[in-house]
Amino acid sequence: xxxxxxxxxxxxxxxxxxxxxxxxxxxxxxxxxxxxxxxxxxxxxxxxxxxxxxxxxxxxxxxxxxxxxxxxxxxxxxxxxxxxxxxxxxxxxxxxxxxxxxxxxxxxxxxxxxxxxxxxxxxxxxxxxxxxxxxxxxxxxxxxxxxxxxxxxxxxxxxxxxxxxxxxxxxxxxxxxxxxxxxxxxxxxxxxxxxxxxxxxxxxxxxxxxxxxxxxxxxxxxxxxxxxxxxxxxxxxxxxxxxxxxxxxxxxxxxxxxxxxxxxxxxxxxxxxxxxxxxxxxxxxxxxxxxxxxxxxxxxxxxxxxxxxxxxxxxxxxxxxxxxxxxxxxxxxxxxxxxxxxxxxxxxxxxxxxxxxxxxxxxxxxxxxxxxxxxxxxxxxxxxxxxxxxxxxxxxxxxxxxxxxxxxxxxxxxxxxxxxxxxxxxxxxxxxxxxxxxxxxxxxxxxxxxx
Amino acid sequence: xxxxxxxxxxxxxxxxxxxxxxxxxxxxxxxxxxxxxxxxxxxxxxxxxxxxxxxxxxxxxxxxxxxxxxxxxxxxxxxxxxxxxxxxxxxxxxxxxxxxxxxxxxxxxxxxxxxxxxxxxxxxxxxxxxxxxxxxxxxxxxxxxxxxxxxxxxxxxxxxxxxxxxxxxxxxxxxxxxxxxxxxxxxxxxxxxxxxxxxxxxxxxxxxxxxxxxxxxxxxxxxxxxxxxxxxxxxxxxxxxxxxxxxxxxxxxxxxxxxxxxxxxxxxxxxxxxxxxxxxxxxxxxxxxxxxxxxxxxxxxxxxxxxxxxxxxxxxxxxxxxxxxxxxxxxxxxxxxxxxxxxxxxxxxxxxxxxxxxxxxxxxxxxxxxxxxxxxxxxxxxxxxxxxxxxxxxxxxxxxxxxxxxxxxxxxxxxxxxxxxxxxxxxxxxxxxxxxxxxxxxxxxxxxxxxxxxxxxxxxxxxxxxxxxxxxxxxxxxx
Numbered sequence: 048x049x050x051x052x053x054x055x056x057x058x059x060x061x062x063x064x065x066x067x068x069x070x071x072x073x074x075x076x077x078x079x080x081x082x083x084x085x086x087x088x089x090x091x092x093x094x095x096x097x098x099x100x101x102x103x104x105x106x107x108x109x110x111x112x113x114x115x116x117x118x119x120x121x122x123x124x125x126x127x128x129x130x131x132x133x134x135x136x137x138x139x140x141x142x143x144x145x146x147x148x149x150x151x152x153x154x155x156x157x158x159x160x161x162x163x164x165x166x167x168x169x170x171x172x173x174x175x176x177x178x179x180x181x182x183x184x185x186x187x188x189x190x191x192x193x194x195x196x197x198x199x200x201x202x203x204x205x206x207x208x209x210x211x212x213x214x215x216x217x218x219x220x221x222x223x224x225x226x227x228x229x230x231x232x233x234x235x236x237x238x239x240x241x242x243x244x245x246x247x248x249x250x251x252x253x254x255x256x257x258x259x260x261x262x263x264x265x266x267x268x269x270x271x272x273x274x275x276x277x278x279x280x281x282x283x284x285x286x287x288x289x290x291x292x293x294x295x296x297x298x299x300x301x302x303x304x305x306x307x308x309x310x311x312x313x314x315x316x317x318x319x320x321x322x323x324x325x326x327x328x329x330x331x332x333x334x335x336x337x338x339x340x341x342x343x344x345x346x347x348x349x350x351x352x353x354x355x356x357x358x359x360x361x362x363x364x365x366x367x368x369x370x371x372x373x374x375x376x377x378x379x380x381x382x383x384x385x386x387x388x389x390x391x392x393x394x395x396x397x398x399x400x401x402x403x404x405x406x407x408x409x410x411x412x413x414x415x416x417x418x419x420x421x422x423x424x425x426x427x428x429x430x431x432x433x434x435x436x437x438x439x440x441x442x443x444x445x446x447x448x449x450x451x452x453x454x455x456x457x458x459x460x461x462x463x464x465x466x467x468x469x470x471x472x473x474x475x476x477x478x479x480x481x482x483x484x485x486x487x488x489x490x491x492x493x494x495x496x497x498x
Numbered sequence: 499x500x501x502x503x504x505x506x507x508x509x510x511x512x513x514x515x516x517x518x519x520x521x522x523x524x525x526x527x528x529x530x531x532x533x534x535x536x537x538x539x540x541x542x543x544x545x546x547x548x549x550x551x552x553x554x555x556x557x558x559x560x561x562x563x564x565x566x567x568x569x570x571x572x573x574x575x576x577x578x579x580x581x582x583x584x585x586x587x588x589x590x591x592x593x594x595x596x597x598x599x600x601x602x603x604x605x606x607x608x609x610x611x612x613x614x615x616x617x618x619x620x621x622x623x624x625x626x627x628x629x630x631x632x633x634x635x636x637x638x639x640x641x642x643x644x645x646x647x648x649x650x651x652x653x654x655x656x657x658x659x660x661x662x663x664x665x666x667x668x669x670x671x672x673x674x675x676x677x678x679x680x681x682x683x684x685x686x687x688x689x690x691x692x693x694x695x696x697x698x699x700x701x702x703x704x705x706x707x708x709x710x711x712x713x714x715x716x717x718x719x720x721x722x723x724x725x726x727x728x729x730x731x732x733x734x735x736x737x738x739x740x741x742x743x744x745x746x747x748x749x750x751x752x753x754x755x756x757x758x759x760x761x762x763x764x765x766x767x768x769x770x771x772x773x774x775x776x777x778x779x780x781x782x783x784x785x786x787x788x789x790x791x792x793x794x795x796x797x798x799x800x801x802x803x804x805x806x807x808x809x810x811x812x813x814x815x816x817x818x819x820x821x822x823x824x825x826x827x828x829x830x831x832x833x834x835x836x837x838x839x840x841x842x843x844x845x846x847x848x849x850x851x852x853x854x855x856x857x858x859x860x861x862x863x864x865x866x867x868x869x870x871x872x873x874x875x876x877x878x879x880x881x882x883x884x885x886x887x888x889x890x891x892x893x894x895x896x897x898x899x900x901x902x903x904x905x906x907x908x909x910x911x912x913x914x915x916x917x918x919x920x921x922x923x924x925x926x927x928x929x930x931x932x933x934x935x936x937x938x939x940x941x942x943x944x945x946x947x948x949x950x951x952x953x954x955x956x957x958x959x960x961x962x963x964x965x966x967x968x969x970x971x972x973x974x975x976x977x
Contacts, residue, residue, distance in 0.1 A: 357565070393647070397606070404639075413665070414636040423628075423672075430676050442669040449665055450658075453642075457654045460647045497565045 053104050053111050056091040057158050060123075063087030064151035071144035081134060084147045088127045088154065095120050107226060110164035110293075114356060118289045119158045121367060125281040126154040128371045128478055132378055133274035135472035146186060150278070153179035157286035161293075166215045166225040169290060173211065173254075176286070177204050180279065184271040196270025203263040207253030210246050217243030227297045244304060247294070248311070254287040255341045256334070258314040265322075268334035273384070276330055277374035280337045281367045288344065288363060296352055308348050309437055315342025316444040323451045329377055329384045332451060333370070336410065339448065340366055343422070343441060346429050354432070358425040361496045365409070365417045365489065372406040372482030379475040389458040399476055400459050402483035407452045409486045412445050417489035417496065424497055501558040502543060502572050505582065506620055508536040509589075509612040516609045526597045529608035533593050533615065537586035540619075544583050547574050549966030554625050563628075568685055572623040580821060580963045581622045581749050584828045588741045589615040591832060591945060596734040599839065600648065607648060611734070614640040618742055622749060626685040627675045630753075634671065634714075634746065638664060641735070641743065649730040656726035663723040667713040671750075674706030690757035697761050704758045707750065708769070714747030715802050718776030728795035733839040736791070740798040740835060741828040748802065748824050751809045752817070759812055766810045767897060773810070774893075774903045777803030781910035785917070790838050791848040793918055797874070798831045800911060804904055808889040816892025818964050823885030825963055826956060830882060833870045833949035837863070840942060841922070845931040850918060853935070854926030860937040864923050866946040871919050873953045875912040881956035 051058070064087050071080035095116060103112040130150060137143045156175030163169040181204060185197020215225060217239055222229040233240050249260065256264035268276045319339025326332035344366070347359040377383035379399065380392070393400040409418035422445065430438045489496050500507070512532025516525050547555050554573030562570040574582070593611060600607050614637060621633035638661055646657035675685070681699075682689030693700060713720040728736050755762070777800055784796035805823045808816040840863060842848055857864040873880035886908060894901035938946065956962060 404643075408639055413638060414632045419632070419635065426672070427676050427679070430673070431680055435673075439669070439673065442672060446662070446666045446669065449662060453658070453661065456643075457646055457657070460643065461654070493563050494561065494565075497563055 050104070050106060052098070053100075054109075054162075055098060056095040056119075057155060059094055060087065060091040060151065060158070061155050063090065064148060064155070068144060068148040071147070075144070077138055077143055080144055080147065081130075081138070084151065085127070085130060087151065088123060088130060092120060092123045092127065095123070105164060108165045108168050109159075109162040110227075111162055114360060115161050115289065115293070118285055118360070118363070119161050121364060122157050122161070122282050122285050123154060125278070125285070125367050125371060126150060128375075128482075129274055129278040129282070131474050131478055132277055132371075132375055134474055135378065136272060136274055142186070146183070149179040149183050152176070153183070153278075154282070157282055160286045161289040163290065163293070164227045166218060166227070170208075170211060170215060173287075173290075174208065176283065177208070177254075180204075180275075180283065183275045184267055184279070186272050186275060190270075192270035193272065194270075196267040199263050199270075200267045203253060207250045207260075210250035210253070214243045214246035214250065217246065227294065230294070230298045233298075241304075245307065248291075248304070248307065251287050251291050252311060255284055255345070256338050257311050257341050257345060258318040258338060259311075261315070261318065261338050264338060265331050265334040268337075269328055269331045269384075273330065273374060273378050276333075277371055277378075280333065280370045280374070284337070284341065285363055285367060288359065291348070292355065292359060295348055295355065305349055308345060309434070312342045312345040313437065313440060315339060315345065316441055317342075320444045320447045324447070326451070327386065329386060329455075331384075333373055333377075336448065336451070337370065339444065343425065343445075346434075346437065346441065347425060349434060349437075350428055350432055354428045357498050358421075358428045360498070362421040362425055364496060365421045365486065368482045368485050369406060369410050369418060372402070372479050372486070373410065375475045375479035375482065376403045376406065379472065379479055386455060386458055389455055390461060391459075393460040398480065402479040403459060404456050405483035405487055406479065407456055409483075409490070411449050411452045413449075415487065415490040417486045417493070420490055420493040420497065502556040502574060502623065503558050504539045505536050505543075505586065505623070506572075506616055508532045508539070509616040509619075513609045513612050513616075516605055516612075520605060522604045525605045525608055526593075529593050529612060530590070530597070532612065533586065533589045536615075536619075537583075537590050540582050540586040543574055544579050547579060549576070552576075557625070566628075566685070568626065568628060570629060571625045572620070573625045574623070576967050577752050577821065578622045578749065580825050581745055582619055584745065584825050585615060585618050585622065585742050588738060588828060588832055591836075591948075592734045592738050594941075594945060595737070595836065595839065599733060599843070603647070607644070610640045610644050611738070614644065614738065618746065621746060625687060627678060627687065628685045630750075631668075631671060631675055634750075635665065635668060637743070637746075641739070644735045645727060645731045648732040648735065651730075652726065653730045656723075656730035659723045660727040663713050663716075663720070667710050667720070669710075670706040671710035674703050674710070677703050677706070687753060690754060693757075700758065700761050701765065704754075704761060704765075707754050711747035711750045712806070714750070715744050715806055716747075716799065717773055717803060717806055718779050718799075719772075721776075721780070721799055724799055725792065725795055728798070729789075729791055733835060733842070736795075737832045737835045740795070741832040744798070744802050745824050745828060748805060748809070748820065751806065752820060755809050756817075762810065762812050766812060767900070769810045770807045770893065770896065770900050771903075773803045773807035774900055774907065775803075777801070777807070777907040778903065778910065781907055781914065784914045785910070788850055789848045790841065790850050790918065790922070791835075793850070793914065794831070794834050794838055797834070797911070797915070798827070800907070801827050801831075801874075804886075804889055804893075804907060807900070807904070808892050811892040811896045813892050813895050814968060815888050815895065818967050819885050819888030819890075819892055821967060822956075822960055822963050823882070823889060826881040826885050826953075829949060829952050829956075830870055830874050833866075833946065833953075834874065836945065836949070837867050837870065840938060841935060844934045844936060847931055849931075850921045852929060852931040853922045854929030854932050855924065856932055856935060857923045859932060860935060862943060863935075863938050866938075866943075866950060867923065868919060869950050870946075870953070871915045873950075873957075875915055876908060879954070879957050881953045881960075883957060884960045 067083040153176040156172045160172035181201040184200045185194050187193035252260040316339050319335045323332050323335035344362050382388045409416035412418045412422040426438050515528045554575045557573045559569045559571040562568050617633045617637040624630045642657045642661045646653050681695045682693045780796045780800040784793050787793045808820040873882050876883045876886045890904050893904050
């Protein structure tokens with residue numbers, strides 16, 4: 048019985064989620080449900096901090112160690128923020144109870160995915176959260192784009208599941224076991240093992256929207272409801288990166304996939320940054336920008352174990368807060384996905400403008416924001432492992448990104464007294480401000496994040 | 499116990515106070531006071547630091563990134579102290595000017611200006627490469643927003659150009675810094691001494707630094723951002739750009755160049771040639787221009803060319819010349835741009851064709867303009883003369899042909915300045931715009947007087963900046 052206490056936060060999350068769903072389903076009283084479900088994510092976060100253990104626990108199916116717990120808390124936090132962001136958009140919706148339940152179910156699946164120590168658990172948890180996300184993406188049932196987004200995401204997501212199953216089959220055929228521990232037994236030169244890994248990475252690359260598996264991302268990001276887009280661009284990426292991290296740490300970099308990883312990250316950076324330049328719709332632009340960021344982060348998998356952890360995890364933390372902040376300001380003004388809505392915010396709402404500027408500079412990677420520090424950390428480590436040309440290319444691409452991020456900044460500070468900015472909800476506004484503050488604090492005191 | 503970080507803390511406090519008070523009168527006062535206090539503290543540290551020692555002094559250190567064993571450390575030494583003094587001084591002048599000229603959004607203008615001055619000072623005072631790079635880029639945010647929000651019609655484009663050039667070429671600095679980290683062992687400047695690399699690699703490292711800094715200075719093939727950024731900015735920002743921001747690149751070169759003396763001799767002829775070509779080419783650009791602000795912008799560009807050339811001579815004279823001339827250039831360029839603003843204030847025009855015969859209407863302005871132009875032309879006894887002498891003698895020691903190029907450029911510099919003075923102040927009695935120009939009043943005369951007195955003081959006492967620099971250069975080997 049004692050081993051269950053490691054999973055108390057997840058069990059609590061699921062129980063409270065179901066309870067609030069039942070309550071909401073019967074009463075349909077929206078305000079209470081929102082508060083109740085807010086608490087049902089907040090309480091697991093507090094419990095996870097309370098039960099945080101330094102020592103490693105491993106059963107056959109799951110494994111718990113400090114960095115996994117940390118990433119799990121990160122996912123819960125992003126879920127919490129997305130819930131707050133959703134309030135303005137969904138509070139009048141008749142389906143808000145179902146929306147929240149799907150969100151909590153997805154969070155639960157992602158947490159299990161991080162803890163997974165077995166390929167089958169990995170597959171099950173991946174499907175748990177993916178199915179919730181398909182429905183969430185198509186949540187505006189009456190809008191053509193939303194339906195299209197959900198369908199596109201579903202079809203390509205299924206393809207990625209099939210690839211994952213294929214790779215599990217390969218590994219099982221080689222080792223006779225589906226546990227991560229069996230990776231150590233594999234003969235390193237084996238060709239079918241290489242195939243297995245390529246299938247695995249390809250399947251994860253779909254979820255991470257790495258190029259050339261990125262085709263779904265722009266349409267889904269644009270079509271899905273904006274809070275869902277915020278969720279799609281943060282939490283699943285953390286979960287999938289964490290799962291990939293677990294597998295890579297287990298095989299101890301004994302496999303030569305470097306060319307494959309290099310090609311994927313170069314393509315992602317190139318496609319993401321280049322196509323983002325021409326986007327009119329901000330949600331679409333952030334889809335390409337998240338492709339580019341995934342490309343930067345994917346470079347970390349070229350590194351040996353310790354450097355991999357110390358460059359990927361800080362980047363993930365900062366990436367989550369940058370994207371939550373970005374979508375918070377998109378939600379914060381009326382028609383925030385149109386760039387022309389940003390005219391003259393600098394005059395009407397200086398504090399809000401300041402938050403937007405801080406978030407965008409952080410996305411570009413200019414100090415004193417956290418975006419610079421984690422990028423510097425990552426690029427330094429990759430350069431030290433001898434990938435000079437790759438880092439040079441990445442730096443060049445991140446300069447290109449200044450064009451499309453800072454275009455928004457220039458709109459903000461252009462004066463048009465005729466134009467009144469339409470603000471949309473105090474909550475979104477606060478979230479944007481807090482993530483900006485967080486990014487600036489981490490940028491000035493990087494000791495808090497660089498390990 | 500607070501030490502040298504007070505230079506940074508007063509502007510920070512000023513920004514905070516400006517944020518909470520919105521009243522425009524109070525805001526100007528706060529900005530002026532905080533910049534003045536920061537200047538006075540910088541001055542007191544400058545006068546008190548021990549010129550016989552070579553290391554950084556008044557160190558104040560905070561824990562920053564323990565994973566990389568790196569502290570946030572500020573310090574003064576021979577090279578950076580004059581630059582800090584220049585920055586704090588120019589900030590005071592610029593704020594004085596901005597109180598009178600900036601009309602709208604004065605509170606955020608002052609806040610951004612203080613932020614810019616703060617990050618530039620932190621850049622100059624940093625003692626390790628990461629901090630150096632951090633503030634080298636951090637200063638982009640306030641400067642870009644200052645250019646874009648308060649600039650002219652094409653300010654967005656100018657700001658973007660400035661940003662992309664500086665941010666773009668900073669990747670070379672980034673790679674160079676990481677190379678120092680891995681070949682030398684850490685981020686501190688002193689690790690440049692213990693680089694374990696062969697000569698071609700070291701040369702590549704040097705080129706990394708040079709590419710990044712040449713854009714910031716700028717030197718001619720990299721000067722694409724200059725004209726737009728200088729022309730579109732409001733005048734206080736232009737003064738800050740030309741007097742201080744260009745010096746960031748020169749300071750960066752001064753900081754690293756002594757450690758490269760062993761590889762420098764094979765390439766320095768070509769680098770100096772490039773700098774001198776920049777010197778002469780932009781002098782010709784200034785000759786051709788009709789707009790006073792553009793002429794002064796090209797003048798600034800032209801003079802930093804020969805200053806940069808001095809850094810690559812590899813001998814003591816050149817090195818001292820760079821240090822002295824950077825400060826002189828900062829003071830005089832600020833003074834000349836200030837005069838351009840005085841002409842522009844009532845006429846809203848910089849066109850030199852529309853002015854004429856101002857010497858009768860505005861005798862005091864004529865006097866100060868002429869003295870500053872004389873100083874810039876290298877009149878003995880005024881500050882520019884000493885620096886020019888040191889620079890030219892440094893270049894002549896290295897190569898006589900380059901020396902002649904330098905002398906030719908200096909002569910050209912006198913020509914276009916005299917030409918602009920002639921056109922604006924002496925010829926054509928009845929010009930359309932001249933009748934609107936008023937002579938300077940008390941506080942404007944005070945500022946110009948300050949520039950002029952500084953010019954005389956530094957002309958008679960260059961040791962104020964140079965004493966003790968000898969030991970630092972002899973470190974490198976060739977000196």
